[in-house]
Amino acid sequence: xKKTIGLIVNPVAGMGGxxxxxxxDGEMHQRALELGAKPVTPKRTRDTLSHLTCQxxxxxxxxxxxxxxxxxxxxxxxxxxxxxxxxxxxxxxTKQIAQAMxxxxxxxxxxxxxxGTARDIHDAVGxxxxxxxxxxxxxxxxxxxxxxxxAAAEMVDAFVAGxxxxxxxxLDIDEEAFREDVLSSKLYGTLLVPEVRSFLxxxxxxxxxxxxxxxxxxxxxxxxxxxxxxxxxxLLGPGTTVRAITDEMGVSKTxxxxxxxxxxxxxGEDVNEQAILRLFETYxxxxxxxxxxxGNGFIFGRGSKQFTPTxxxxxxxxxxxxxxxxxxxxxxxxxxxxxxxxxxxxxLAGYMKVTVGYREGMMVKVRC
Amino acid sequence: MLKRPIRLDMNEDPFLPPANxxxxxxxxxxxxxxxxDAEDLAQLRRLLADYAGVDDRRVVLGPGSxxxxxxxxHAFAGKRKVVMLSPSFLPVVEVARETAASWTGLRLxxxxxxxxxxxxxxxxxxxxxxxIDSPNNPTGHLMLERQTVRALVENEEALLVIDEAYEExxxxxxxxxxxxxxxxxxxVEDYANLAVTRTxxxxxxxxxxxxxxxxxxEAFRSVFASFYPLLPQPSLGAALEALEHxxxxxxxxxxxxxxxxxxxxxxxxxxxxxxxxxxxxxxxxSRAPDMAARLRDEGVLxxxxxxxxxxxxxxxxxxxxxxxxxxxxxxxxxxEDVH
Numbered sequence: 001x002k003k004t005i006g007l008i009v010n011p012v013a014g015m016g017g018x019x020x021x022x023x024x025d026g027e028m029h030q031r032a033l034e035l036g037a038k039p040v041t042p043k044r045t046r047d048t049l050s051h052l053t054c055q056x057x058x059x060x061x062x063x064x065x066x067x068x069x070x071x072x073x074x075x076x077x078x079x080x081x082x083x084x085x086x087x088x089x090x091x092x093x094t095k096q097i098a099q100a101m102x103x104x105x106x107x108x109x110x111x112x113x114x115x116g117t118a119r120d121i122h123d124a125v126g127x128x129x130x131x132x133x134x135x136x137x138x139x140x141x142x143x144x145x146x147x148x149x150x151a152a153a154e155m156v157d158a159f160v161a162g163x164x165x166x167x168x169x170x171l172d173i174d175e176e177a178f179r180e181d182v183l184s185s186k187l188y189g190t191l192l193v194p195e196v197r198s199f200l201x202x203x204x205x206x207x208x209x210x211x212x213x214x215x216x217x218x219x220x221x222x223x224x225x226x227x228x229x230x231x232x233x234x235l236l237g238p239g240t241t242v243r244a245i246t247d248e249m250g251v252s253k254t255x256x257x258x259x260x261x262x263x264x265x266x267x268g269e270d271v272n273e274q275a276i277l278r279l280f281e282t283y284x285x286x287x288x289x290x291x292x293x294x295g296n297g298f299i300f301g302r303g304s305k306q307f308t309p310t311x312x313x314x315x316x317x318x319x320x321x322x323x324x325x326x327x328x329x330x331x332x333x334x335x336x337x338x339x340x341x342x343x344x345x346x347x348l349a350g351y352m353k354v355t356v357g358y359r360e361g362m363m364v365k366v367r368c
Numbered sequence: 369m370l371k372r373p374i375r376l377d378m379n380e381d382p383f384l385p386p387a388n389x390x391x392x393x394x395x396x397x398x399x400x401x402x403x404x405d406a407e408d409l410a411q412l413r414r415l416l417a418d419y420a421g422v423d424d425r426r427v428v429l430g431p432g433s434x435x436x437x438x439x440x441x442h443a444f445a446g447k448r449k450v451v452m453l454s455p456s457f458l459p460v461v462e463v464a465r466e467t468a469a470s471w472t473g474l475r476l477x478x479x480x481x482x483x484x485x486x487x488x489x490x491x492x493x494x495x496x497x498x499x500i501d502s503p504n505n506p507t508g509h510l511m512l513e514r515q516t517v518r519a520l521v522e523n524e525e526a527l528l529v530i531d532e533a534y535e536e537x538x539x540x541x542x543x544x545x546x547x548x549x550x551x552x553x554x555x556v557e558d559y560a561n562l563a564v565t566r567t568x569x570x571x572x573x574x575x576x577x578x579x580x581x582x583x584x585x586e587a588f589r590s591v592f593a594s595f596y597p598l599l600p601q602p603s604l605g606a607a608l609e610a611l612e613h614x615x616x617x618x619x620x621x622x623x624x625x626x627x628x629x630x631x632x633x634x635x636x637x638x639x640x641x642x643x644x645x646x647x648x649x650x651x652x653x654s655r656a657p658d659m660a661a662r663l664r665d666e667g668v669l670x671x672x673x674x675x676x677x678x679x680x681x682x683x684x685x686x687x688x689x690x691x692x693x694x695x696x697x698x699x700x701x702x703x704e705d706v707h
Contacts, residue, residue: 147657147679334477359470365477
């Protein structure tokens with residue numbers, strides 16, 4: 001049976017790159033235009049569509065004109081246009097059309113853009129619908145994106161062939177800070193994406209049978225829970241890998257926040273620094289469990305309202321547990337810390353163990 | 369007939385072994401109805417022992433060194449922690465992960481890919497099986513120093529296996545340079561808990577014959593007590609002939625090192641990040657995250673190491689000059705498209 005697939009292109013994404021403007025959020029789009037920026041998304045969109053091998057198995061819906069439909073029409077692929085746009089497009093157009101695609105019951109949504117576009121898509125569809133992100137931003141940090149236009153096409157093909165799905169991070173990059181060369185990123189949410197690793201592999205694959213990411217997260221969680229000490233307070237950081245731990249324990253988790261557990265019980269939900277310090281008055285034995293965020297490997301980033309330098313110091317380096325799937329860890333150059341406290345960062349630097357599976361760990365360099 | 373792709377993905381020797389070696393392999397075909405002769409196998413062990421500078425009683429044979437590594441993993445990993453490098457030779461990593469009581473990967477981070485001796489020694493206390501490839505695949509770096517190896521095997525509960533598949537390329541790395549610690553096979557005589565694996569697949573140009581060997585300390589003896597490596601007759605014939613007349617190996621290796629350095633310089637000029645190598649391949653980082661797939665479209669196969677390293681890394685085996693030029697041309701075309 002044919003799959004119904006939606007296409008939304010953010011025409012202004014990535015335009016800042018060629019003129020040295022980092023990101024096109026807000027007024028920076030106009031600034032990029034003034035500097036003679038060229039659109040990036042047409043090539044990426046065309047590349048993706050040209051690499052699809054399963055076009056005959058797809059019924060396309062698309063946003064109007066340069067937000068999608070134009071690219072399908074130019075290669076004579078029948079398309080149903082969803083929504084209406086003005087001369088200048090906005091984040092609101094992306095959100096409204098994505099929502100309309102959900103109402104049209106699309107099976108998968110392809111979007112072309114950067115981290116900002118991914119956040120818009122997340123706001124509109126959450127994890128209710130699988131998506132494929134084609135990277136076309138100035139800097140694309142969110143792991144929810146495919147690595148390239150070609151890889152995006154492979155993900156669509158994999159989806160049509162029945163691949164498994166996994167949740168990947170969408171990051172909230174502070175563009176203002178990024179322009180100052182400070183990478184301040186935090187987890188914004190997750191998107192549901194087809195898992196290509198289990199479907200497509202080069203000639204010498206990792207193994208004959210690749211284990212889906214969600215299974216690996218469960219394995220990590222099972223190992224961590226088995227090792228948990230009953231009297232110790234565990235502060236569980238953001239992310240789906242850490243959420244798998246609370247799933248294993250049978251307690252709820254704030255995906256983007258920090259929760260505190262002790263024994264098998266939740267003792268603090270979505271706690272901030274003050275709440276954590278109050279918990280420390282009760283618990284002498286403390287551990288932090290974190291996962292590296294997105295594609296840049298931060299375990300402790302600047303601006304965290306929970307894991308502040310005071311909190312990290314009170315827990316101690318030796319009580320920081322890092323978890324992450326092996327696939328995710330191997331995609332990183334290293335782990336990073338930037339707490340805003342240089343002395344603490346230097347204490348955290350060096351090698352730390354990351355739990356990457358059941359009884360599987362990796363010693364990874366932490367840089368600051 | 370379809371045009372065959374250029375294969376720079378398996379770290380093979382692009383040159384055929386000399387005619388006498390091929391003739392010996394062919395002669396083996398005339399004995400295809402028979403298993404390998406015990407005396408021929410013993411002779412091969414003696415020749416390998418001479419070549420490697422160890423006692424022939426320490427040498428075991430196998431159809432490729434990977435099989436010997438697998439045997440050791442199956443024998444020891446079930447009740448031990450296994451410590452390996454990450455990245456490393458992937459088939460061995462995978463079998464170790466599946467078999468080990470617990471598995472620890474020591475992550476080699478770009479750009480230096482260094483292995484810190486203190487981290488290695490801290491992670492190898494107590495009973496463990498440590499497998500380290502040096503030169504490492506896919507980085508091409510030498511990973512160990514003699515004092516680190518000695519310190520590790522002083523822990524009698526540790527078993528250390530060093531995979532020296534690319535040893536000849538490290539050994540013949542230019543006479544003027546300060547000799548690095550490229551091999552530890554001599555230490556097998558001193559330490560019962562040390563084994564070194566090697567192969568004729570690479571520098572000897574016999575990948576199609578699949579002849580591997582290991583020099584083992586006493587602690588590994590039991591693994592191979594019931595291991596009968598009845599090598600195929602053509603492989604056995606080729607290996608015996610190659611070891612009796614090994615002068616060609618140095619010629620092949622010298623040519624490949626020269627070609628490797630030419631390739632490295634050309635890639636640097638093409639603004640690729642390319643890392644110093646002690647093997648017959650180069651690790652390259654490009655700005656195209658799907659470089660391996662793009663090269664495949666251009667008819668050039670390279671190893672996609674994106675399952676062990678961040679996007680943009682490929683491992684390129686050094687081929688003939690013509691093959692390398694074809695790769696460089698394809699690489700250039702792709703980078704123009706990426707710009």
